[in-house]
Amino acid sequence: MGILEWATSPLGQKIPIHIAWFLIWVALIAGLTFLLVHAIYVRYFAKKDFVSDPSSAETLELPARIPRHSLAARLFHWIMAAAMFVLLFTAFLPKAGMQFNWATYHWIAGSVLTVSILFHIIHATFYLDFWSIWPDRSDVEDAWRRSQRFMGKTTVLPRKFAKYPLENKLYHGVVILTGLAVIITGICMMFRVRTIFFPRNPYLFSDMTWGMMYVLHGLAGVGLITLTIVHVYFAVRPEKLPITASMIVGSMSREFYLKEHDPKRWVVEGLSDQRRMTDGD
Amino acid sequence: MAVIRDVMPAFQLYQPSSVADAQRLLEQNGQDALVLAGGLDSMDWLKDRIKKPGVVVDLSGIDELKGIREATDGVEIGAMTTLTEVAQSPVIRQKYGLLAQAAELVASPQIRNQGTIGGNVSQDTRCWYYRAGWPCYRAGGNICYADTPVGRNREHAILDAERCVAVNPSDTAPACIALDAKYVVMTPKGKQSIDAQDYFIGPDLDITRMNILRPGSLLTAIRIPSTWANAEFYFEKVRDRNVWDFPLMNVASAMRSSGDTIQNIRISVNAVAARPLRLTMVEDSVRGKPRNAATGEAAGKLAVQGAVPLQFNAYKIPLMRNLVKRAIIGVQEAAWAS
Numbered sequence: 001m002g003i004l005e006w007a008t009s010p011l012g013q014k015i016p017i018h019i020a021w022f023l024i025w026v027a028l029i030a031g032l033t034f035l036l037v038h039a040i041y042v043r044y045f046a047k048k049d050f051v052s053d054p055s056s057a058e059t060l061e062l063p064a065r066i067p068r069h070s071l072a073a074r075l076f077h078w079i080m081a082a083a084m085f086v087l088l089f090t091a092f093l094p095k096a097g098m099q100f101n102w103a104t105y106h107w108i109a110g111s112v113l114t115v116s117i118l119f120h121i122i123h124a125t126f127y128l129d130f131w132s133i134w135p136d137r138s139d140v141e142d143a144w145r146r147s148q149r150f151m152g153k154t155t156v157l158p159r160k161f162a163k164y165p166l167e168n169k170l171y172h173g174v175v176i177l178t179g180l181a182v183i184i185t186g187i188c189m190m191f192r193v194r195t196i197f198f199p200r201n202p203y204l205f206s207d208m209t210w211g212m213m214y215v216l217h218g219l220a221g222v223g224l225i226t227l228t229i230v231h232v233y234f235a236v237r238p239e240k241l242p243i244t245a246s247m248i249v250g251s252m253s254r255e256f257y258l259k260e261h262d263p264k265r266w267v268v269e270g271l272s273d274q275r276r277m278t279d280g281d
Numbered sequence: 282m283a284v285i286r287d288v289m290p291a292f293q294l295y296q297p298s299s300v301a302d303a304q305r306l307l308e309q310n311g312q313d314a315l316v317l318a319g320g321l322d323s324m325d326w327l328k329d330r331i332k333k334p335g336v337v338v339d340l341s342g343i344d345e346l347k348g349i350r351e352a353t354d355g356v357e358i359g360a361m362t363t364l365t366e367v368a369q370s371p372v373i374r375q376k377y378g379l380l381a382q383a384a385e386l387v388a389s390p391q392i393r394n395q396g397t398i399g400g401n402v403s404q405d406t407r408c409w410y411y412r413a414g415w416p417c418y419r420a421g422g423n424i425c426y427a428d429t430p431v432g433r434n435r436e437h438a439i440l441d442a443e444r445c446v447a448v449n450p451s452d453t454a455p456a457c458i459a460l461d462a463k464y465v466v467m468t469p470k471g472k473q474s475i476d477a478q479d480y481f482i483g484p485d486l487d488i489t490r491m492n493i494l495r496p497g498s499l500l501t502a503i504r505i506p507s508t509w510a511n512a513e514f515y516f517e518k519v520r521d522r523n524v525w526d527f528p529l530m531n532v533a534s535a536m537r538s539s540g541d542t543i544q545n546i547r548i549s550v551n552a553v554a555a556r557p558l559r560l561t562m563v564e565d566s567v568r569g570k571p572r573n574a575a576t577g578e579a580a581g582k583l584a585v586q587g588a589v590p591l592q593f594n595a596y597k598i599p600l601m602r603n604l605v606k607r608a609i610i611g612v613q614e615a616a617w618a619s
Binding site for chain 1: 443487
């Protein structure tokens with residue numbers, strides 16, 4: 001049983017046509033297994049000790065609510081989430097036996113996702129702290145320290161997180177790869193169906209290229225099943241709820257901020273100019 | 282086109298003698314089973330070696346699937362009743378002449394002697410790309426070879442195409458829809474009675490099937506209610522040659538009128554989409570209207586709204602417009618004034 005479905009083209013060429021659909025169940029099981037393993041890890045093994053607290057002088061400057069996500073960022077997130085759920089349901093429910101006009105809803109949701117991602121790229125690049133979501137040297141060092149401590153070795157305590165923990169940054173990186181894969185292949189695949197955007201041209205690529213495109217779209221698609229399960233799981237974990245709530249209300253409490261985040265690594269908006277001057281001193 | 286090899290792949294042949302046994306066999310073997318009614322569609326698939334079922338369930342030995350039985354509220358036709366029997370049945374000819382006309386226009390006398398009404402309404406599409414075994418959408422692939430700038434699509438769909446542009450080729454299906462027939466289907470969950478138009482599904486819902494039959498399900502009978510008995514019927518089939526051919530398009534209508542006024546009507550066309558279409562908007566638009574050229578023309582124009590022609594089948598749009606017009610006002614009055 002292979003992970004791809006193959007067919008013979010009219011020219012006698014063996015071509016892949018799509019992924020084997022049992023991978024949907026593999027992705028589902030992988031997501032649920034991760035959820036289970038992580039829950040056990042957090043319950044019995046995780047050690048959450050951080051290096052020293054910030055000085056009281058610094059905490060006094062902080063407002064009661066720490067702004068985390070702008071309105072535009074929040075709108076993007078929820079539009080993207082809605083589009084992603086529609087895409088997943090319209091892609092995979094028909095394979096589970098549910099009948100509806102999935103193709104039309106699928107390309108419409110895909111178009112919404114594409115536009116929202118384009119907005120996000122521009123918004124994050126020019127209006128947000130672009131580098132805050134990318135892993136840096138401190139993240140790697142702290143990850144090493146945490147793994148050493150998990151192994152029972154004595155080492156320096158890791159620092160508190162910046163705006164995003166390393167796991168969050170890595171997840172974002174994987175979503176970028178899978179998201180771009182489904183979007184780019186999905187746009188090309190729209191040339192094979194009737195949409196409002198461009199005339200059909202099923203001969204845009206060779207049969208083999210089309211086949212690989214369908215395979216890549218499928219692999220990234222089932223990958224997103226697992227990634228979505230993981231994302232929703234973290235969103236509803238009790239210790240992460242303040243972060244989830246901040247994606248709705250835009251801010252988190254000062255207490256949570258000080259407990260989880262390092263004010264030096266995530267400088268709160270409005271305080272940044274003052275901090276820079278202080279740091280410069 | 283695929284070369285007919287005449288040597289079929291090996292399969293296990295089952296010849297049950299009851300509907301219950303047949304349904305159980307189909308349920309046990311699931312997607313590996315192929316139903317054999319008259320065999321006229323199935324044998325092509327087997328000889329071309331495009332479909333290679335492990336099990337073939339031959340229904341020819343099931344007597345309860347054969348024959349035409351009159352009931353108080355209509356007539357029940359067993360799914361294995363031949364098209365010749367349907368076309369020549371006195372009760373069908375007298376009360377439901379629309380179905381007799383449709384059955385009589387299927388293929389050739391020899392084929393009608395062997396072909397069954399259940400097989401005729403449930404047959405697969407004739408799209409040659411699909412039947413040649415190419416990996417198109419309908420065959421589980423990722424392309425429609427007919428819907429391309431150079432695809433040979435003269436016979437294909439102008440309405441409701443969703444990736445696949447194949448059409449349903451049945452002649453009796455639109456007649457059954459016009460007569461408000463119910464299809465009796467035996468499923469693993471029991472017997473179901475389904476409206477004729479709901480028996481068929483388009484590619485938007487499931488691109489690999491033309492009707493609701495899933496593995497383990499079996500069409501056992503077609504029930505025609507007396508609602509439309511002795512109504513005014515119209516059936517017309519347009520084809521490239523006058524015998525032994527599939528329709529380029531067909532139309533069936535059943536009408537009740539009072540004087541010149543159309544009281545009620547059911548109208549259906551086939552070979553314009555992947556399923557026979559009941560034209561409910563046309564029915565609503567002509568109900569209560571005088572049965573004249575203006576009504577027919579308006580109905581014809583309404584019928585083709587939303588039609589999207591392919592490279593080689595734009596002729597189907599005026600053809601459908603005219604057939605609908607003729608189905609409403611008759612041949613003599615339907616000379617098109619464009």
